Amino acid sequence: MAISTASCQPRNPLLREWKTPFGVPPFDEIAASDYIPAVKKAIEIHNKEISAIINSKEAPDFENTIVALDRSGRLLNRIALVFGNYEAIASSEEIRNISTEMSPLVSNHYSEVMLSDKLFERVKAVYDKRESLGLEPDQMRLLTETYKAFERGGCNLATEDKEKLKVIDSKIDSLSIRFSQNLLGETAAWTLTIDNEEDLAGLSADFIADAAQRAAAAGAEGKWVVGLDNPSVMPFLASADNRELRIKVLDAYSNRCNNNNDRDNKDLITEMISLKLEKAKLLGFETFADYVLDNKMAKNPAAVYKILDDVWQPSLRTARKELDDIKEIAKEDGITTIHPADWRYYAAKARAAKYNFDESAVMEYLQYDNVRDGIFYVANKLFGVTFTRVEGIPLPHPDAEAFECKDADGSSRGILYMDMFARPGEKSGGAWCTSYRDHEIDAKGNNVTALMSIVGNFTRPSANKPSLLTVDETETFFHEFGHAIAGLLSDVRYAGLGNFVRDFVELPSQLNEHWAFEPEVLNVYAKHYVTGEVIPMELVEKMKQCSHYGVGFAQTELVAAMYLDMDMYSMKEIPENFDVLSYEAKCMNNRGLIPEILPRYRTPYFLHIFSHDYNVGYYSYLWANVLDCDAYRAFKETGDIFNQDVAKAYRYDILSKVNEEDAMDLYIKFRGRMPAIAPFLEDRGLNN
DSSP states (O other): OOOOOTTSOTTOTTTSOOOSGGGOOOGGGOOGGGHHHHHHHHHHHHHHHHHHHHTOSSOOOIIIIIIHHHHTTHHHHHHHHHHHHHHHHSOOHHHHHHHHHHHHHHHHHHHHHHTOHHHHHHHHHHHHTGGGSOOOHHHHHHHHHHHHHHHHTTTTSOHHHHHHHHHHHHHHHHHHHHHHHHHHHHHHHOOEEEOOGGGGTTOOHHHHHHHHHHHHHTTOTTSEEEOSSHHHHHHHHHHOSOHHHHHHHHHHHHTTTOSSSTTOOHHHHHHHHHHHHHHHHHTTOSSHHHHHHTTSSSOSHHHHHHHHHHHHHHHHHHHHHHHHHHHHHHHTTTOOSOOHHHHHHHHHHHHHHHHOOOHHHHHTTOBHHHHHHHHHHHHHHHHOOEEEEOOSSOOSSTTOEEEEEEOTTSOEEEEEEEEEEOOTTTSOSSOEEEEEEOOEEOTTSOEEOEEEEEEEEEOOOOSSSOOBOOHHHHHHHHHHHHHHHHHHTOOOSSGGGOSOOTTTTHHHHHHHHTTTTOHHHHHHHOBOTTTOOBOOHHHHHHHHHTTTTTHHHHHHHHHHHHHHHHHHHOOSSOOTTOOHHHHHHHHHHHHTOOTTOOOSSOGGGOHHHHTSSOTTTTTHHHHHHHHHHHHHHHHHTTTOTTOHHHHHHHIIIIITTTTSSOHHHHHHHHHSSOOOSHHHHHHTTOOO
């Protein structure tokens, strides 16, 4: 159903038809004051669309009920996408206040829609006669998924329980926003100001220059500032010689939102997990984990714990070997007890001693612009698509750049925004891919192209040096682009089938990482930022030789966080006087986590599972790791990493289908069998 603008406020750009190039949002025209009025109007329009479905005099059928519902709410959806993305890249007190006001409006509205008895009656009427309708496979999938969504949303509940569920959902949504805002504020609030140049020992010239820029921006000219955002904190922990400062920084980082102040998240967490368990039980599930996984690829908690357990012991065993190396080197500095703040620092020294490898030497060949072009090269070799910079269109932020993606036949696949540099205190941490519009076929049969965006927190260029990426940042860049290309190559007919299930969604991103450091690809993009020389193969070989070193630590901290997510949401009851940190310690101790390693995310700042949509979903990175290593093996087995037969099968059996079929069925169709874990263990060097 097309967005009706006849009765809209004509001066509000969020409510107008966007007559911009490619139909992108008119970012330059939108004011913060536009959001709340636009959302209220969009809710009003969506309610009219829903009423039209409910009050139709025609008998419910696939077109007038299921398709009409799928196409409803377009205006509200596009406004929510614009606002949600803006909040993540340009947060301010004003935007946070708008979010606090807007969130319950939207949450309550969708709860009303999904709990509408009359709407469900029509959906159920179509579902009950599904076998006689002669539907095509994607139509049957849309019908089935729509019915399940209503069922999971509580439509079969008694009236009293429906009202209870609406209240629960609204509270969870509000708490989730507060959690995110607390973390953003806590991360921005703490900095370490260094005024003694000796305390910079061990840090790279680039890091020191960035720290000086941060200090100048904070009015501390002539000093150096270290923040808690990843581009600042992680290099500091890996390189700073001053152990006391490393411990101080890690302590601040690992205790964010755990300082018993107005940004403390512990009570919010207790309330959230209690509400989610109450919701699950209302809907007939024993735990919240059971509820979430019921419609995921894994299907149940046992399958998730199985894969975690299979990887945990090999990872922990490897981490203990790495710890032995670290202890030997730390002894030279008179350190006999390893602190978590020592791990990255001495692991880097141990790796250098074992392999004579200096990652900073590789960084000189990983210039941001060149890495981006290398990513485009891989996409072109695999799928025949090209990316061309687009000038003169509205951008979500002045730091962003825009590219048009074209298919091999010259047709447009959509727009890709890139906003890749850190803005501490304004932009959320980490990296992610999002969309402003997903691909679909509209009511008139027109192909609606995607508007994708990838966001990062890389170190921005300085006055005399371009942005140089670490190996990890380069992989991250390839990772997020993998999400973007999946969105751009989607060919689903219905919007309701346009999103991968949570534990399948990381396959495209993680698979794309495999091409990042292949010699054929490095020869294209890995050029010295001064001389233009292609990265020497001996340096690449050294990088490969030591690529497995540190995997014990990396996988252990990662899987530890996955256990934390699963355990938190697998509780059948929340104990009286529940203590978040005590429970976290119990989860880690029960698994035998060594004290020298912290989970990648401690509970008070575990944004994925308390604010983003990864609750009972953080395991999906590992789940998809197994899939992506197995899928990449399909290319490697042919002897050609760009094998066109495999690339076409991957594109048309998985990327173009998204959720038109069950995720495991799609994977088996592509691979010819169930995924195997052996390629993952071999890829990570965990099969010894």
